[in-house]
Amino acid sequence: MKSFKFKSLKKKEQLCSLGSISKEVYFVKSGLLRLYYLHKGNEITAFLFSENLFASAFPSFLEQKPSEQVLEALENTEVFFISKDNLEQLYKDVPKFNIVTRKLAEQRFINAQRFFVSHLTQTPEERYRQFSQNFPDLIQRVPQHIIASFLGITPVSLSRIRNRKKKSV
Amino acid sequence: MKSFKFKSLKKKEQLCSLGSISKEVYFVKSGLLRLYYLHKGNEITAFLFSENLFASAFPSFLEQKPSEQVLEALENTEVFFISKDNLEQLYKDVPKFNIVTRKLAEQRFINAQRFFVSHLTQTPEERYRQFSQNFPDLIQRVPQHIIASFLGITPVSLSRIRNRKKKSV
């Protein structure tokens, strides 16, 4: 457990920048991290990590190759983190740790698939409704254009959806 | 390795039906499996498992709860499979197996996230183009309305996309 260290971030600081090789995995103690891609000049949000979640630029971290993802603080944020080397050492010292992380990875896969399927089954409007139900705090804390990119629509379209919703309530 | 057994399936046979609890994980030796959800009466394809891929109704298998997913043969298919119990035993007998499956789960997560992001960054038309490039064999083998549901559009819309593409080539 001494493998984990502490870091304090100011808003907009990056834990993994574009093209860099991610060396650490993070646990969000307080604040909010955002994982995004740059696609045709736009920031496409892949995930939001709030308190008590593990966060990482996973493809880069696992395969130790330049990251296509950026991991950035949306607010002033405090994290615990462990380096790639220390994590490998931990696997050696405590083999049972493989079981823990295996189950974590499995759970993450299930979540990712669930997110994926929500894009197959739901309209943007339904996704927004569900998102605001599941994460009412994020609706408050996260700028709308970032939520829009996470839902796979433009900020303009999200604004219209919110407007429609308002009238129907 | 004796934990793995062999099974031969005819087209449309199900390895995991709706509401059942999945007891096995599969490896496709030949043929094609489809994983889908039922949503408002429509079959929404979540994934296609062709030769040499591991397939499962993962959420049901892991948590041993009634499945919302159906795992079904799209063609006559041959699979190897291992039961939940034998897999747990395997973990006990061969602890290193945790490392293997941990890495498998991590890889699956990366793939799922990649799929997810492709829905954020690409239009249905771009997704179809990319799908036909990445899986030219599936385009031939899989009925179009199933591909459409996997791309998150209606069969009608996919037909139009194909038509537009034809003209532009």
Add this chain to the structure above:
DNA sequence: AACTTTAATTAACAATTGTTAATGAAAAGC
């Protein structure tokens, strides 16, 4: 506090998709 930059809303128009329905083609069943 005044200024600058960044966000959110609204409007207008083009393009795409969903929906329903009809037709034609292909596959499956008898």
Add this chain to the structure above:
DNA sequence: GCTTTTCATTAACAATTGTTAATTAAAGTT
């Protein structure tokens, strides 16, 4: 081989989204 069912295409219309641009609101900076 014939019938039935399933699948793919096409058409017409409604609804939604994307795009661009202008306006208003909010946030950040000096």
